Amino acid sequence: MxxxxxxxxxxxxxxxxxxxxxxxxxxxxxxxxxxxxxxxxxxxxxxxxxxxxxxxxxxxxxxxxxxxxxxxxxxxxxxxxxxxxDLLEAAADTLEHSALRYTPESYRGSARKAPPLKRPENR
CATH class of the missing domain: 1.10.287.1080 (MazG-like)
Known part of the structure; x- marks a missing residue:
């Protein structure tokens, strides 16, 4: 690959x-x-x-x-x-950010949009 x-x-x-x-x-x-x-x-x-x-x-x-x-x-x-x-780094950062916004406890089975969360500064 x-x-x-x-x-x-x-x-x-x-x-x-x-x-x-x-x-x-x-x-x-x-x-x-x-x-x-x-x-x-x-x-x-x-x-x-x-x-x-x-x-x-x-x-x-x-x-x-x-x-x-x-x-x-x-x-x-x-x-x-x-x-x-770096696409892999950008994707990892986005996934980390999404994990904070969409906790399993609050969003399991839900398609609703989370309120904005301040993104960390660029590396």
Missing amino acids: QEIGELAARLREFAAERDWEQFHTPKNLAMALAGEVGELVAEFQWLTPDESRQVTGDPEADARIRAELGDVFIYLTRLADLLGV
């Missing part, structure tokens, strides 16, 4: 070989990421909750969803690399 850092390096090289760094600004990458997330969402848009859980049973749908997830991950990884953000 490839590490995120290795993927980021491959994406950097891929963009450099094509002289695409000029287009890979944070704004453009964020917009491309949003577009790819939209394409992923479209795969689920009109499905019932049960149908959405079973979608990978259809080989064609599975291939489309897998491709969209790949696109989302590539753009997210490229954006994070460009901004110098």
